[in-house]
Amino acid sequence: MLFFSSCNSTKHLSENLYLLRKNSIQIKTNNRFLKKNDLLDQLQSFIIQKPNSYFPSTGLGISFPLKLYLYNLRYKKYANDSNSLFIKNKIVEKPVIYDSSLKNKSKNNIAKYLYNNGYFYANVSDSTYVKNKKAYVYYTIETGKKYQINQFSYDIDDTIIANIIANNVNQFPIQPNKDFSMSLLDEQRSYVTNLLRNNGYFFFNNSNISFLLDTLQTDAKIKKRENLLFKSLNINSAETKNPINISLKIRNNDDIRAYKTYSIGNIKLYMDFESNADFTDSTLQHILYEQIDFYFHHYYVNKNVIHKHIFLDKGTYFKQDNYDQTINKLNDLGIFKYIRIFIDADTAVENRNLNCTIVLSPNQKYDVSLNVELSNATTYSLGSALNFNIKNRNVLKGANLLSANLTGGYEYSYNNNLSPNFLEKFYLLSRNISGNLNFILPKFILPFPIKGTSKSNQPTTTLTIGSSLQDRINYFKLINTVFSINYNWHETEKKQWNVVPAFMNFISLPFTSDSFKHRLATNSFLEKSYQEAFIEGERINFIYSK
Secondary structure (H helix, E strand, O other): OHHHHHOOOOOOOOOOOOEEEEEEEEEEOOOOOOOHHHHHHHHHOOOOOOOOOOEEEOOOOEEEOHHHHHHHHOHHHHHOOOOOHHHHOOOOOOOOEOOHHHHHHHHHHHHHHHHHOOOOOOEEEEEEEEEOOEEEEEEEEEOOOOEEEEEEEEEEOOHHHHHHHHHHHHHOOOOOOOEOOHHHHHHHHHHHHHHHHOOOOOOOOHHHEEEEEEOOOOOHHHHHHHHHHHHHOOOOHHHOOEEEEEEEEEOOOOOHHHHOOOEEEEEEEEOOOOOHHHHHOOOOEEEEEOOEEEEEOOOOOOHHHHHOOOOOOOOOEOOHHHHHHHHHHHHHOOOEEEEEEEEEEOOOHHHOEEEEEEEEEEOOOEEEEEEEEEEEEOOEEEEEEEEEEEEEEEEOOOOEEEEEEEEEEEEEEEOOOOOOOOHHHEEEEEEEEEEEEEEEEOOOOOOOOOOOOOHHHOOEEEEEEEEEEEEEOOOEEEEEEEEEEEEEEEOOOOEEEEEEEEEEEEEEEEEEOHHHHHHHHOOHHHHHHOOOEEEEEEEEEEEEOO
């Protein structure tokens, strides 16, 4: 009786409140090519207010809001305790009260999404049906025609920039016959800005780009030809997409710097930056290396290591990709807490140089952790383990990462008949100990030099060695030792190589009991699993990313 009395999901709602029961979306369109289910899924995400979750009842075709019912079972408790873990963890759910203002916001969200995706004349309407204190919300969408890109042109008042655009137009996100969307314009704007900044136009930005959209069909001959074609193919013209012409416009917006190329000038690098006072601290040590001025309190990391991860070169044109790559690759070293690059134009306008200041704040050199674990499984009653980890991020000041791990543990079983003393009822099943060393160097370690490598290859060498001992009491002792050397580098931005010239795995059994030997002799599968072995080999992986 208690269950049925609590199953009234609206029992605690006051007179003017309604439980949101369902949101429904109906799409009306003449476009037979439209994938309605995909569009429905996309539009559902723009509805702000969602009803309570309902669980289906198998085979009966009905569903019920279980989490809401559980909430109502203890309504007074949950209503006065909004921070309840049951509510936070969504074990129970508060009733979702219908809110007409959220319905209007959802309607506007849907309309905006449709407009931004080329449905310029879509119509979105809504209605609400109330029954038994429950609200059912309906959204009706008439999509109208979707716009498709017909022609793309550009209007640029600088001949050099116009040539750059012309040489890359086939790579543009905007292409004829593509479905139009506002996000496509944003993608195009970002593409052009990045393209020009990669050609030295440091002060060029998105605000220098605008678009002219033309949806007018003024060519009566084209329209007539289209109508004849539709008729011959038995296609309703309402099923076709409206053409839209797009013109990309570039202007300097009265900032002449936007149309000028800039080169990298002086480069200053603060290796162990502490505060802004470092910029004027005359006591800092200074080294000039490969046209970079290094400043530091303490010689934190070898200068050649940092230099190999800096892609801004004095005297070369500024490239946005080189700027981004410098930050990313320095960050990959793992020895800096944060990395910043400040760029200032030379005060002498005719120089058109960009002075760069690279600020590096050191990360904590060591990481040490100690973990204690307690466990239990079907094969043992109680297990304990101790894990010790230590990491040195900057071995020999070369950004070399050394990681060491040591783990030891015991597994016990329980026998109530062993002793009247509780602790003595546990007996040892097995003990395990393992240790691993991992050493990663940001360069190749080889007995011979390699020619033709560059900064962009970003080579790494990884050395791994580890060993583990499994001691199964009264059965066996098994030692497993592994070693490998791994080389990784990027041939190009899209091509990556991973070469393991040597890996070894040695398994030994220094002890096996007579009873365990007997079990092995009578079970060929088990015998093969516990054989001493030495495995060695090589491996090459090639990764191509589109």
